[in-house]
Amino acid sequence: MKTIDDLNFSGKKALVRVDFNVPLDENFNITDDNRIKGAKPTIEKIIKDGGAVILMSHLGRPKEGPTDKFSLKHIVKHLSQELNVDVQFADDCIGQQAVDKAKNLKPGEVLLLENLRFYKEEEKGDDAFAEKLAALGDVYVNDAFGTAHRAHASTAVIAQFFPNAKYFGYLMAAELKNAEKVLNNPERPFTAIMGGAKVSDKLELIEALLAKVDNLIIGGGMAYTFVKAKGGEIGQSLVELDKLDLANSLVEKAKEKGVQLILPTDSQIADKFANDAEVYDGPNNEIPADKMGLDIGSDSAKAFADVIKSSKTILWNGPMGVFEMDTFAKGTKAVAEAVVDATKNGAFSLIGGGDSAAAVTKFNMTKDVSYVSTGGGALLEYMEGKELPGVQAINA
Numbered sequence: 018m019k020t021i022d023d024l025n026f027s028g029k030k031a032l033v034r035v036d037f038n039v040p041l042d043e044n045f046n047i048t049d050d051n052r053i054k055g056a057k058p059t060i061e062k063i064i065k066d067g068g069a070v071i072l073m074s075h076l077g078r079p080k081e082g083p084t085d086k087f088s089l090k091h092i093v094k095h096l097s098q099e100l101n102v103d104v105q106f107a108d109d110c111i112g113q114q115a116v117d118k119a120k121n122l123k124p125g126e127v128l129l130l131e132n133l134r135f136y137k138e139e140e141k142g143d144d145a146f147a148e149k150l151a152a153l154g155d156v157y158v159n160d161a162f163g164t165a166h167r168a169h170a171s172t173a174v175i176a177q178f179f180p181n182a183k184y185f186g187y188l189m190a191a192e193l194k195n196a197e198k199v200l201n202n203p204e205r206p207f208t209a210i211m212g213g214a215k216v217s218d219k220l221e222l223i224e225a226l227l228a229k230v231d232n233l234i235i236g237g238g239m240a241y242t243f244v245k246a247k248g249g250e251i252g253q254s255l256v257e258l259d260k261l262d263l264a265n266s267l268v269e270k271a272k273e274k275g276v277q278l279i280l281p282t283d284s285q286i287a288d289k290f291a292n293d294a295e296v297y298d299g300p301n302n303e304i305p306a307d308k309m310g311l312d313i314g315s316d317s318a319k320a321f322a323d324v325i326k327s328s329k330t331i332l333w334n335g336p337m338g339v340f341e342m343d344t345f346a347k348g349t350k351a352v353a354e355a356v357v358d359a360t361k362n363g364a365f366s367l368i369g370g371g372d373s374a375a376a377v378t379k380f381n382m383t384k385d386v387s388y389v390s391t392g393g394g395a396l397l398e399y400m401e402g403k404e405l406p407g408v409q410a411i412n413a
């Protein structure tokens with residue numbers, strides 16, 4: 018594995034793809050900076066060697082070009098404090114300003130480029146766009162594990178412009194090492210816990226996971242597609258209506274493979290998507306048409322915790338509810354506590370995903386689990402046994 022340890026960056030301008038897709042609150046404060054802290058050792062090594070750093074990242078999923086809400090300018094102050102460097106900012110990731118700022122960058126300085134996804138070319142993996150980014154630096158470093166499952170311009174396509182100057186950052190290396198512990202010969206029982214809101218992305222990954230795990234727990238926004246597929250009434254809960262057949266077939270496949278697929282039986286049912294909603298604990302297949310499930314209920318939390326506590330390997334991605342609001346954080350907290358208990362009893366616990374990591378941070382449990390990954394979808398895709406595009410591009 019070619020890591021940044023293989024190069025002295027003295028006099029170099031390193032173009033570093035990081036995943037600074039961090040959760041922001043309504044005032045644009047970073048609510049969890051795990052991904053920034055994760056990239057810090059790589060940035061510091063380049064600076065220490067006498068190199069300059071050009072950071073590029075996406076933030077969220079902007080659909081309509083430049084949008085203030087998705088601007089990376091919101092993280093400049095926090096990043097500067099974390100790195101103890103006055104981070105410069107280019108308000109367009111390509112174009113003359115970015116070119117000039119990159120050109121004038123001196124050793125020890127750090128430049129952050131505006132959100133890559135303000136250009137649709139990023140997600141399309143456009144060659145010409147990747148080439149423009151590539152022109153800004155003379156070494157390419159990929160430290161964006163959280164986005165390594167995307168074959169985008171900045172994560173994969175760009176590497177071709179650095180045939181002899183492309184490296185993994187330290188975070189990427191650490192992430193792959195920990196993921197391998199779970200992928201290769203996990204101690205059993207092996208339990209995967211899935212939740213969150215990226216339902217369609219993650220449903221597609223379940224089939225591959227069924228080949229690896231003994232138990233698969235599904236909670237959070239993911240669960241309602243399964244409940245609806247079985248004919249349950251889910252009201253206004255999150256659902257992917259075009260994935261109902263897939264959900265049913267996954268239930269069947271789990272049976273065939275002897276995997277215990279555990280779905281929540283109850284939910285915290287709310288009359289609105291707000292912390293001050295009126296809430297009750299009720300069956301999640303009888304959610305009134307004007308209400309929604311925003312957390313797992315107490316029976317489900319207990320059932321999930323029992324399975325988790327008897328596991329020896331745990332892979333968790335996706336919160337059990339809208340944990341950002343205290344009213345809907347109980348299920349995620351109960352699962353986190355069970356993971357901590359299992360870890361104390363010798364289990365290896367790997368927790369992944371921007372929001373899952375944020376949840377564990379919120380509950381102050383980061384030190385009580387084996388490893389908190391900065392990747393969610395990336396980690397799950399890695400578990401399929403495939404080489405991730407971001408990894409493949411460096412290894413090629």
Ligand SMILES: Nc1ncnc2c1ncn2[C@@H]1O[C@H](COP(=O)(O)OP(=O)(O)O)[C@@H](O)[C@H]1O
Nearest residue numbers: 213214215237238311338339370371372373393
């Ligand atoms: N029942 C639910 N309804 C709506 N959103 C939910 C529900 N449960 C969890 N979520 C949301 O899912 C988001 C995290 O989803 P996701 O991005 O898939 O996880 P991760 O970032 O850990 O990979 C959180 O912001 C949380 O509020």
Ligand SMILES: O=C(OP(=O)(O)O)[C@H](O)COP(=O)(O)O
Nearest residue numbers: 038163164370371392393394395
């Ligand atoms: O937050 C991310 O992934 P995650 O929600 O799976 O942790 C990454 O930044 C990737 O973002 P994307 O799923 O919009 O490509």
